[in-house]
Amino acid sequence: MTPPEDLAIEVKNLVKRFGDVVAVDGIDLDIRRGECMGLLGPNGAGKTTTVEILEGLQEPTSGQVRILGLDWKKNAVELRRRMGLTLQETRLVDQLTVEETVRLFASFYPRALPVEELIGLVQLGEKRHARVGKLSGGQRQRLALALALAGDPDLLFLDEPTTGLDPQSRRALWDVVAELKSRGRTVVLTTHYMDEAEVLCDRLVIIDRGRVIARGTPPEIVATLGAEQVIELVAEPALDLERLRPLPAVVSAQRHADRISLRVKELHVALPAVLREVEGVGVQLRHLSTHRPTLDDVFLGLTGRSLREGLGEEAA
Structure with a gap:
């Protein structure tokens, strides 16, 4: 068992109800400091609800949640300073340049990374003076990642960071995540791409119908077939x-x-x-x-569905 001081996230018996609907049904999670953990599940599995509770965007119905050893009810201000997140879609001011946008977000944090370092980390140096409205989809995603990194977070949540990107842009984002891992940062990743999960994640948790149905390293999970x-x-x-x-x-x-x-x-x-x-x-x-056998075969075997099935639908 991992000592509590080595855990970035500790979740015990997490439950979230919306009226009579149980979206999260007794989930336990231990995410170690410095690892990339992948949370996977079909649409409607309760994955997004779980992540939003970890991010402090929703309150659990019951259960214990500790982030970086802290509690959202008592330590919300400190947690927001030490955490970064990207959403599936980030709305930005199109008229600002890349540099202006990064500088604005960096000003929100007491220990922000230098603007030059943030722009270089996501490989947007050539676009620093370009307006946000003129950026491609991949460039906007990289800019969103720079903003999530502005406060030099100890914990980073990436929600479907490469959905809709071309292969080159996906690989560029993978390189950034690998760099973060090398710096000892903790990353929580949700994705519908099996190759992405296998390359980036040290361990995986598969959620379906609000419960954890499999966990382990990618090879361990594939071996369960x-x-x-x-x-x-x-x-x-x-x-x-x-x-x-x-x-x-x-x-x-x-x-x-x-x-x-x-x-x-x-x-x-x-x-x-x-x-x-x-x-x-x-x-x-x-x-x-x-x-x-692949991770998608595991999904099909466990849930009867492919992970990428129904991507156009709203996830629960």
Whole structure:
């Protein structure tokens, strides 16, 4: 067990109700100082509500929440000075330049990082005199990150920081997060990108229906599938899962929309058996692929949904 003094965030039996709806249902979290923790979950899982409680934007119905060893009710001013956050969308003044915006936000903090350092950290030196309204989506996201870092926070919350960005802009933000980790800062990340979670996060917590359903390092969570490979197939008419589950080396079988996902231990044993079954029942194979298990496969196995399913909907 991690000593309390080594924890940036400590949460015990966190509950949040909205009338009769239980959005968060007894969550426990221990986030160590200096690590990047990923909070993952499908839309409506209670993930955003949990993060907003940690950020001090909502009050819990019950449970214990300590941030940097402090309590929101008693130490709100100090916590806001020591914490930074980015939202999924940040509204800024389009007429101000990048430098003016960073200088304004830095003035809010007693121990602000130098403006030059903040602009350099997010690689916006060439845009320092550009007006915010003229920036691309990726540049605006990097500027928002600079503003979150203005007070040199001990704890940083990043809520879907790379949604909608091109690959180059995503990689630039990844570099910034890696730099923060190297400085010993604690980062809490929510994301719908599995590659992002695997690259940036030391540990992950998966939330669904207000509860933690898995936690551990990315490799540990993937290993819970108990499979070496995943076979995905689409057949017409649809295959009966009950005929596939008993096949040799098949660990589990699941249907998602028109696609069947088979988690298998020995691909060289399972695949020929699956093909024989397809041929034997006389269905037509429209798609067949194999891959090593991923975090998205874990999500599908645990929740019956893909993590990126329904991204256009409001998260709870």
